[in-house]
Amino acid sequence: MLNRLFVQCAQCQTTHYIQFFKSAHYVCSRCGHHARLDPPHWIRQLCDRGTFHSLFTNLKSLDPLDFPQYREKLDAAVQKASGWEAVVTGHAEIGGVKAALAIMDPGFIMASMGSVVGEKIARLLEYAAGHRLPVVMVISSGGARMQEGILSLMQMAKTAAAVRLLHGKRQPLVTVLSDPTTGGVTASFAMLGDVSIAETGALIGFAGPRVIQQTIGQKLPPGFQTAEFLLEKGMLDIVVARRNLRATLISVLKIHQSRPYPVRGSGNE
Amino acid sequence: MKSAMDVVRLARHPKRPTSRDFIDYLLRDFVELHGDRRFADDPAIIGGIGFFDSIAVTILGHQKGRNVKENIRRHFGMAHPEGYRKALRLMKQAERFGRPVITLIDTPGAYPGIGAEERGQAEAIATNLYEMSGLRVPIIALVTGEGGSGGALGIGVADRVFMLANAIYSVISPEGCASILWKDAAKAPAAAEALRLRAVDLKELEVIDGIIAEPGEGAHEHPGETMGHARKAIASALNELLVLDAEILVQRRYDKFRRMGVFSLDDGFSGLI
Numbered sequence: 408m409l410n411r412l413f414v415q416c417a418q419c420q421t422t423h424y425i426q427f428f429k430s431a432h433y434v435c436s437r438c439g440h441h442a443r444l445d446p447p448h449w450i451r452q453l454c455d456r457g458t459f460h461s462l463f464t465n466l467k468s469l470d471p472l473d474f475p476q477y478r479e480k481l482d483a484a485v486q487k488a489s490g491w492e493a494v495v496t497g498h499a500e501i502g503g504v505k506a507a508l509a510i511m512d513p514g515f516i517m518a519s520m521g522s523v524v525g526e527k528i529a530r531l532l533e534y535a536a537g538h539r540l541p542v543v544m545v546i547s548s549g550g551a552r553m554q555e556g557i558l559s560l561m562q563m564a565k566t567a568a569a570v571r572l573l574h575g576k577r578q579p580l581v582t583v584l585s586d587p588t589t590g591g592v593t594a595s596f597a598m599l600g601d602v603s604i605a606e607t608g609a610l611i612g613f614a615g616p617r618v619i620q621q622t623i624g625q626k627l628p629p630g631f632q633t634a635e636f637l638l639e640k641g642m643l644d645i646v647v648a649r650r651n652l653r654a655t656l657i658s659v660l661k662i663h664q665s666r667p668y669p670v671r672g673s674g675n676e
Numbered sequence: 677m678k679s680a681m682d683v684v685r686l687a688r689h690p691k692r693p694t695s696r697d698f699i700d701y702l703l704r705d706f707v708e709l710h711g712d713r714r715f716a717d718d719p720a721i722i723g724g725i726g727f728f729d730s731i732a733v734t735i736l737g738h739q740k741g742r743n744v745k746e747n748i749r750r751h752f753g754m755a756h757p758e759g760y761r762k763a764l765r766l767m768k769q770a771e772r773f774g775r776p777v778i779t780l781i782d783t784p785g786a787y788p789g790i791g792a793e794e795r796g797q798a799e800a801i802a803t804n805l806y807e808m809s810g811l812r813v814p815i816i817a818l819v820t821g822e823g824g825s826g827g828a829l830g831i832g833v834a835d836r837v838f839m840l841a842n843a844i845y846s847v848i849s850p851e852g853c854a855s856i857l858w859k860d861a862a863k864a865p866a867a868a869e870a871l872r873l874r875a876v877d878l879k880e881l882e883v884i885d886g887i888i889a890e891p892g893e894g895a896h897e898h899p900g901e902t903m904g905h906a907r908k909a910i911a912s913a914l915n916e917l918l919v920l921d922a923e924i925l926v927q928r929r930y931d932k933f934r935r936m937g938v939f940s941l942d943d944g945f946s947g948l949i
Contacts, residue, residue, distance in 0.1 A: 471881075471938035472872050475857065522937030529934065551825070551847045553856065556871045557883050560825060560847040561936040564833045567805035568930050591847070593798035594786075594826045599806055613798035613826070614788030618852075622788045632793060642796050 416440050432649040441606050441649050443586060445488075446495035446510040449545050453653050454499040459508070461497040463530050468492060468523045470554070477554035484515045493518045493548075496531045498540065502657030504664060507535035509544040513587070517549030520592050524552070525562025528596060532569035536576040541660055545583045546597045547609075550590020563595035570599045577670065579663045581656065584611050584634065584643070602659050604645045605634035606652070611643075678842075680868035684850055686842035687821045691896035693903060695722055695737030695780040698820060701903040702778070702910070703728055703735060711762060715795060718759030719750045720787070721831075723766045725775070731914060734770035736763050736831065737780025740821070753822075754787035757800035760830050764804050767811055776814040776914060779831040784849065786827030801830040808833035809933070810926055814917035816910055818888070819843040819875075820895075835929050836913040837883070839875035840902065841890040845883070846873035883936060885913075 418440035433442040493515040511518040552559040582600030586609040612632040703726035711717040723736030741747030817834035823845030850868035895902040
């Protein structure tokens with residue numbers, strides 16, 4: 408998407424000049440569709456310039472089940488991603504507030520959660536607990552990484568438990584759900600945010616729309632499983648347009664820095 | 677040795693003992709408890725309190741029907757958010773009164789439907805994973821039939837996880853996997869092999885702690901004997917766990933799930949991010 412002069416909106420097919428599209432935060436000026444971003448783009452969108460430092464870059468996926476076609480899929484994804492995995496982790500400053508940061512890349516096997524994603528998320532939460540840092544996660548995922556079988560399912564338990572550790576040190580998890588956030592990732596750390604933010608129009612759900620349609624044998628209502636739908640049902644705190652995301656994050660992080668009445672003695676410290 | 681698909685068929689066998697059968701066999705003075713206090717009582721999750729030997733316990737599990745009519749009422753053991761929230765309510769109640777928890781896993785998966793999504797299926801499961809990882813009483817999970825993905829794990833974060841010999845536990849159904857992988861649900865047998873979803877596979881992958889033997893053709897033919905083996909495994913796990921301090925119990929449970937996963941540490945890597 409970077410090396411071209413023009414890009415097309417994935418939703419309405421309108422052609423945009425890349426420089427204009429970029430200054431509009433990769434949001435279509437015609438239909439408002441938020442284009443999916445890779446981690447370097449997210450870092451530029453959200454972090455103070457030059458403050459991002461990566462962590463746990465040496466974790467690499469293996470093929471523990473010797474699953475059909477997985478090795479090839481992984482190699483292709485790694486190639487395309489110029490080295491990173493389905494989640495990039497690190498720390499950065501956002502509006503001057505230091506935070507631990509995870510960014511998932513839907514370009515990498517739909518950012519599905521295998522052992523590496525689960526391990527990096529758990530390590531980041533433990534790092535943040537140890538350093539008393541708030542955590543920001545930009546989430547998008549197709550769900551569990553089927554090719555790692557039961558090991559991928561267990562990453563749900565591992566990551567959810569690690570959020571608990573963060574809370575033990577009284578640090579917040581701020582989640583940003585972007586398009587799409589589904590399956591096992593939604594049903595673990597993505598839904599455990601102290602403040603849950605979603606991008607305008609993002610698909611967010613547990614079961615995929617196709618599976619639901621097959622099960623119930625009827626059409627799904629318009630807008631079903633969009634960020635706006637979840638907000639209405641009480642499952643999210645805030646739905647924001649991308650241009651307002653950084654400012655929203657800064658407010659939330661700054662408010663959590665202030666502890667006018669520190670809680671003593673309870674909690675699992 | 678049975679093929680993976682043979683085991684899948686046994687795990688789904690209509691005559692296989694259900695959670696209610698296990699509860700009746702394992703517990704004395706069982707009192708069924710209902711409802712999540714938020715929305716409804718989910719018939720796909722059954723739970724309550726009673727005595728296991730002389731030990732007061734909370735027990736809960738997915739409940740499939742024993743016939744078509746009951747299966748329709750119980751959504752084939754596929755729980756809604758209110759089912760997971762009822763399970764959580766019973767577990768928190770157990771924690772309050774110092775009772776260990778036994779969970780029985782037998783579900784094709786969490787229910788995929790409009791109401792389930794509206795009421796936060798993902799949030800309900802996520803919250804259970806979070807709360808179970810910190811519950812300050814022992815938890816023992818037993819996969820009795822189908823361990824279907826997040827819907828199974830939603831009551832499966834335990835200090836000891838056992839599987840019946842012909843139970844399965846998988847991130848996706850073999851049919852679902854085959855239709856994603858080969859666009860052909862009929863290739864489920866190949867997917868079942870690839871997913872490594874049998875008890876023996878999970879033991880090898882160090883995801884479960886033990887396998888409960890099923891005599892002969894399986895639990896549907898020898899329910900009493902099978903449940904007798906389950907009782908012994910649960911009794912000895914309770915013996916080990918009830919003497920532990922809550923801090924140690926919770927720490928070990930964290931470590932147990934923390935260890936799961938296979939990856940490499942490539943120290944030579946020097947990429948941008």
